[in-house]
Amino acid sequence: MTLTISPQARDALEDWLAARRAVEGSADATVNAYRRDVADFIAFMTGHRADPQGLAALMRVETRDMRAWMARLRSGEVGARSVARKLSAVKAFYRWLAEREGVEPTAVLSARAPRFQKKLPRPMAEEAAREMIGTVELQAREEWIALRDVAVVTLLYGCGLRVSEALGLTGADLPLAEALRIRGKGGKERVVPLLPIARTAVERYAAACPHPAAPNAPLFRGQRGGPLNPRLVQKACERARMQLGLPATATPHAFRHSFATHLLASGGDLRAIQELLGHASLSTTQAYTGVDGAHLMRVYEAAHPKAR
Template sequence: MESANALIEKFSRHLREGRRRSQHTVRAYVTTAERFCAFLTEHLGAAVTIKQIKALKQADIRSYLAFRRADGLTNNSAARELSAIRSFLKFVGGDDSQIPKIKGPKVTRGVPRPASPDDIVAIAEDIAENANADWVGARDWAVLLLLYGSGLRISEALALTGNALPLSDTLRVSGKRGKTRIVPLLPQVREAIEHYIDLCPHAMMPDHTIFRGKRGGPLSPNLVRRVVRQARTKLGLSDKTTPHALRHSFATHLLAGGADLRSLQELLGHASLSSTQVYTAVDASHLLDVYQNAHPRAS
């Protein structure tokens, strides 16, 4: 019989290697899983087994949340722990797992502000964890990291075609009014896109979009907006946290990190920068240096 500790170790490896989650998320989810199993041992009066975990009911999870509340857990923290528990239960139960449906606690809205890198990653990870297929989760994870990591408009990201493959450390993007620019591509973002492509059941063709819907057509921006809205509600983030806001966060964080305004305008592809050949106004290698020095997740 597999012990809870062995199961949690497998869960940790699944998050790191299978889901490619950040160290922060792996640590938080594993800590919650350890705390949850320790509670269940007391709650059930015996060592926790896979069979018992699969048989858990709403009441068991509610009991755990009540136990945590007694330790002073806030609504926002409880929502995050519930998300971690759902991920753990899905891992234990596999694709056919029946996770007890439980409404999360009401979360408070903070003062609107640019989303922090950790919040952005938390949204992307929550969406990926709750997708109904691994390739869909990998797709949504890659799209959101691309919006924040390269400052793209959602229309620009979803318009990328197989002509952009194989990926390098830059992307050529066609923006508004057909203007083209070069944007840097973080290794983490490139790996996320490549991981999605490996899992995607639809063939990548030069003239077809990279990001696809379930039936193989172009991914709808409204679908991306909807899953972001659902995730930010569960995580207690501001209503201002939208896919387009990730582009604003990209700009805000680069400026805060010391990027000069002209380079930032080049990266964003703003029409006010130049009327022709926007991406050639500043040397692409210089843009990459500015980006790597200023972006909070570039190291």
Template sequence: MSTPLIERWRAHLAQGRRRSIHTVRAYVATAERLLAWMEEMDGRAPDAAAIMKLATSDLRAYLASRRVEGIGNSSASRELSALRGFLRFVGGEGSTIPVMRGPRVKPGVPRPISPDEAVALAQDIAETARESWIGARDWAVLLLLYGAGLRISEALGLTGEVLPLGETIRVLGKRGKTRLVPLLPQVREAIDAYLAECPYPPLRDAPLFRGARGGDLSPAIIRRAVQGARGRLGLHERTTPHALRHSFATHLLGRGADLRSLQELLGHASLSSTQIYTKVDAAHLLDIYRNAHPRAEG
């Protein structure tokens, strides 16, 4: 349901709030579902005035309809957050929106993989690539995720502007924020090796990592490669590109990194986002204890 209001909402998210393309897509889809639900209930397309007349009971009824479609607590919570943002946008600054408490969501703990598993994963993907330069490319990308803690979107968003590589790299993160991230020698060497083999010359305003035909490298390509490798290596199904970033954070914390430094490295806006790794580290130590301590079963 594309309407002028929806398009203004899309522009507000993308340009005004500088949200990621994934967030924009999800929030716009939520607004479209709400308007479609309202039209089904009232028999006419809703305008801004009708939207602002929504009460808490209406939002509960809408979310109940989504529950029937099978969404869980986490999805319902995200949907409610998107609805709140949309209603504030429609009503304007200072507007009053219905108050509704979202479902309780038990925070998930990221599942890191061991350093050996991270290296084995990257090696498997590099060795099974159909061309040598593609293998070098995938190896470099995965080392950026594990060795520098980048999100996959951040790694694939790098351009030739970062060259020549130094001891740090400037990364464009969420909401357009930039940060400096240290580059380990092994990561620099992997990127240099990829550039030496890549058939497409690096250009200042072009993606650093190219697809097979020279265009942008899709994150889906890397995700599929990781999925294939984890099957061949017998790794957990939650071993994803993002798990490498989790592993970077967990292993640094285990080596004594403080939370504030880790927050800067990861590009988290809030320290609370980083604190989840304290739980990961504790869980990791408990696993080691259970597996290695002679009295762990007692």
């Protein structure tokens, strides 16, 4: 790391990250993002205040310092969403410092993130989703690769999996049962029913794959036998949606969004959809599926025993 950070601040940062791993089970990618964001903040304060940012200096951060840091981010064309993410990481770090070192966090915690409009992937129409799956199969020259790509996108749409979750399956998941045990974000596990069409797609791929399905090896393989790169799934979907004339929003992640939206439109229970998606809070599911407030209340009133 080339950023200017004092040894004391660096040690505090690594201790905080270790605590997040141990207590919250934060994924490596999340931990690395936190490290970059907080280290960038400390490095900025080093130059802004013209002194090494040891723990004592971190305790003296004021509201004007926070404003200067956020202004620097925005002047560097960092989007509002990214600023909000960085500020969230810094606030979490300062909460930990307050508990462990007695740091006064008010100036940091009172900083307000810029408002931004959440951009959600648009769901595909049911017919478009089916056509995408069928067209993805036509994009590969080798049959087993075509079957592989179909199996992946069928899991995304049929089970609401994230791409990383589908690619996280291993040979130990074979033979497939009626449900999959999925380890999602933060190591949280959930059980997802496996539709017959999804089971058939995976079994067809597994039978055709030339690489042995060892229990500790990835189920979905690249051409040479290594783990399947998610970018290859993206490329197959890109070619399929261009062939069908679908918009750029028809991405692999849009299959997951379509799964939730189509279930909800068919009268699916919002709490059940929350569990299937692996969301920690209902509000996340509401935002993800693009449900308006009135529809949410209708589902709530119909499902909640005290509302009837």
